């Protein structure tokens with residue numbers, strides 16, 4: 211009785227809350243990929259996650275895909291004077307050894323272009339991330355409601 215209760219607790223702890231999912235490829239830890247629900251007819255969506263390099267050599271996020279989008283770009287947002295500007299990073303995003311790179315609203319992020327269907331709360335979206343050295347990994351994006359994290363201007 212005690213034992214089965216304990217294993218139940220362990221299972222719950224192990225599965226954890228939905229917002230704590232993560233992945234591992236080579237020396238890279240990928241934490242909590244998420245995106246935001248989109249209004250009907252929206253053509254783009256942002257993707258967010260954090261990547262930690264536990265290895266001794268740098269790696270680079272160079273691309274990826276989303277099952278419901280035509281393509282994925284890696285973007286950066288920066289203040290240009292008083293205006294927040296976004297630009298693609300064609301060479302991708304370097305993750306130095308020992309460093310964690312956060313892709314988050316208002317900063318680095320993934321841009322899913324050419325959405326074929328809306329992103330819906332409660333329905334995870336599959337995709338891939340491609341790293342120069344570690345290779346390709348399949349991930350799932352948790353979907354947060356619209357307006358969950360303010361600060362990412364529409365673009």
Ligand SMILES: [Cu+2]
Nearest residue numbers: 285296321365
């Ligand atoms: Cu963008």
